[in-house]
Amino acid sequence: MENKLISMTDFVIEVIDNTAPINFIKGIESLRTYAKFLKQPLTLGMFVPVDEEGNVLEEPKQFEGKFKDYQNILDTYVKAKEKVLFEGFEVEDIGLGSFAIRKWRCIIMKCSKAIGAKWENVASYQTIEDLVNLDLQLTPSALKAIGIKE
Secondary structure, three states: OOOEOOOHHHHHHHHHHHOOHHHHHHHHHHHHHHHHHHHOEOOHHHOOOEOOOOOEOOOHHHHOOOOOOHHHHHHHHHHHHHHOOEOOOEEEEEEOOEEEEEEOOEEEEEEEHHHOOEEEEOOOOOEHHHHHHHOOEEOHHHHHHOOOOO
């Protein structure tokens, strides 16, 4: 499997085609793991780095030299970025104290700062499985979660 999000059907075919009969149980376990991965409800941290409270973290380069604890800011950002599952999403200010998580022209989530940075899914995107048709690149963290990489 390359590092792209694919449908469960395509994953099943790939596992069946590439699993030797002696590894049948391992193949079934791969199918179960991927199915659970696809069924996860979407969270903001799957797309962009967020802190423990779910707030979007800004790229720390702009803070370099401005704060004594820059290294802590950088470490927090790096750890949060390692948890992101999909590559290429960005935060876009959409005005009125709100922002959107976007890739290309596709808005996945909107968030209003006025309501305590609560985000809402765009109605058609509720689980990872709903994103299959967007041709998304998976991060190393996503590949590890589905058992493709250690």
